[in-house]
Amino acid sequence: MAEIDKIHNFAKKWLGEFKNPTVSYEKLVSNNFGEECSELGFQVYCGHIFTEKYGKINDPKVFKEALKDITDINLLGSAIYSKWNYFNSWAYSSAEILEDKNREWFILALEHLAKLSEAKPYGNIKKIKIISNRISSEHYIFNPEDEIQQSLTIESDGHIWFSAYTSEKRKDGKYRKNRMHNFRINTSVAENIISNISSYLCYYDITENYETAEYPVWTVEIINQEGRIYKLNNHFIFIDDVNHEEYISNKIRRALKIPDLFLFDGKFEEDIIERVVVDYHRITKINTKRAFDKEKKPFDWNYTEKLIVDRETKTIEHIQDIGLGCTVSKKYTSKNEIDDILDGLDIDSLLEKDVIEEKYFDLKIIPFDERKYTITVTLKNGEEKKISGTFDKKGLPYGWEDFAEAVFSFITFYGCGEILSPAVYGKNHDDIILCYVKFKNGHKTYNYISDFDNIEVGDKVVVPVWDDDHETTAEVVKIEYIPEKEMTIPIEKIKHIIRKCSKR
Structure with missing residues (x-):
């Protein structure tokens, strides 16, 4: 289907x-x-x-x-x-x-x-041809053996035609063909791929026989059963959801079992990051007298951290070896967000730093302190790339800030949980939770009792008002926890919050 x-x-x-x-x-x-x-x-x-x-x-x-x-x-x-x-x-x-x-x-x-x-903007499609380029300008320089263009044709009967070209040109000015695959797949699989591409590109103002722009990242030619031809490219169409470019491209790669297709997102096997491991080591020389030392003498405090972001297990793991027998380990698992973090990385900037850092950064801000790091990146094709240096603003790679912010944002979003929150254990279970609320466009506050522990200042709540107790919403502006015996207003005269509003 x-x-x-x-x-x-x-x-x-x-x-x-x-x-x-x-x-x-x-x-x-x-x-x-x-x-x-x-x-x-x-x-x-x-x-x-x-x-x-x-x-x-x-x-x-x-x-x-x-x-x-x-x-x-x-x-x-x-x-x-x-x-x-x-x-x-x-x-x-x-x-x-x-x-x-x-x-x-x-x-x-x-x-x-x-x-x-339910609509079919291109009619019944006979075949689709995708030409994907790694070049955006004729002035971009590649090595002669670099693969820069791919042509993929998918026919509804299951025929697949694939060719790849290097930057080396023939006598006629065309790119030299590097490899070629011609094969057949199941008809239903071919129709599914064609439908995926069609739904990805459809519902834009389509011009029949549209002339492609110069040096597009991709160009698609669609031919339907009636012989009509539609040509589209990335200069002509703006796709709001960049994530879908990767999604649709990966579906085609898996279906055809060709992992290094350029397609719509331009990613291929050697660019896809599967795992990032950061090893950090700080040695601090402390010159002091410890209880078991007879005289004052220096000793080394070794502190290490390891950060692992892994696509296969969908995890981020952070391990701290603080020393003196103390180790802290945290592991986060997320089905979608780990992929987003790794896909958002620029591998070149993550593995590139200022080559003159050693020459111009000899001064140490903290005496007797040595900080080193190693970043290991594993790609989908199994290749490993590493970079090492001093852990400071001169020694870290250019892309470190983006990577660190992405991981830090992910970790801090989930916080430390709820079971250790003083918002619960810091209160006497016999206390009355007295909330001061304001109604929309009002200035005066009114008292209500909350039977819920999860009410916070700024929350919208549903409360009863007037003699008929009809429901309306208000905002909590202040909360007090008061022992019942210290209440100055009779409890039976204070109305109760009905429920907390959902956050929009």
């Missing part, structure tokens, strides 16, 4: 579920929805791309108007995946997905996704 048909079937299936008045929220937030989104190539953490382009469209009426301009299937699918993930993982109560405005949002989005995915 073609990929575009899978997207269409997905949209129709879940549209029916969201329209079903008796559906349970457990079914809507089940992992089946997320797994199907992932299989279709939608990105759960790309909701921000949709938000940056169209704004935070939570109001169904505003969203309905915005949908008129939304033609990118993968961007819309990723937005649906991202919003679903909020109710699956982050909402105060997953049952909120059944609220009228939330259900209506999903119905509108899935209806539009179904409409987009």
Whole structure:
């Protein structure tokens, strides 16, 4: 079944579920929805791309108007995946997905996704030809043996034609062919690849027989069963979701079992980072008298750290050997974010530093202190590359800042957990949690009792008001923990917070 048909079937299936008045929220937030989104190539953490382009469209009426301009299937699918993930993982109560405005949002989005995915902008495709280049200018210099251009033709009957060319030119001015593969694959696999490419490129203003720009990164020629030809290239089309370029390219590489295809993202085997290991060693000479020493004499304090970012295991591991028998080890596992960190690295800048650092950085900021590092990068083809030096602003590689910030941001985001938080054990279990709240556009504060430990200043909460106790929202501006016997207001006269609002 073609990929575009899978997207269409997905949209129709879940549209029916969201329209079903008796559906349970457990079914809507089940992992089946997320797994199907992932299989279709939608990105759960790309909701921000949709938000940056169209704004935070939570109001169904505003969203309905915005949908008129939304033609990118993968961007819309990723937005649906991202919003679903909020109710699956982050909402105060997953049952909120059944609220009228939330259900209506999903119905509108899935209806539009179904409409987009039922069309075939190129008709029934007979074959697709992709020419990928590593050159962006005729002035870029390559070695004669460097492979700089690839041509891949995929026919709907399963024929595959692949050729690769080096920068060395023949007498007629054309690039010299370096290698060639002609073979056949299963027809259904070929149709699936063609559908993937079609859904990746479709829903843009397409000009028949469009003339390609000079030195494009990639050019695609699509020929349908009626003989119509469409030519597109990266200068002509702007793709919002750069991650999908890699996703679609990797699917084709795996399907054809040719890992070093340039395709749309320009990445190939030797560029893909599988693992980064950073070894850090500090030796500090301490000149002091210890309890068991008869006289004052220096000794070395050896401190080491190891940081491992590994694509295969989807982990980041940080190990500190502090000395004196103390070792600290932390391990983080994330299905998607490890790939994002490694794919975002520039291998050249991570392995390049100022060659004159040793000559001009002899001064030591801290006396008797020596800091060394080694960075080992393992590529997909098994090759290892290393760089070593002094751990300071002159000795570190140019790309260290980007790498360190990406890993540090990942680690700090998850923090140290909740079980050691003083927000819980620092309070007496008999204390009354008294919250001061303000209503929208109001200036006066009102007291409410919270029965929940997770209320924080700045949270939006639902509270009862007036004699009929109808519900409204307010913002918590202050919290006090007061022993019951010290309360100056009778507890029975203070109303209770109903629930904490979900964060939008």
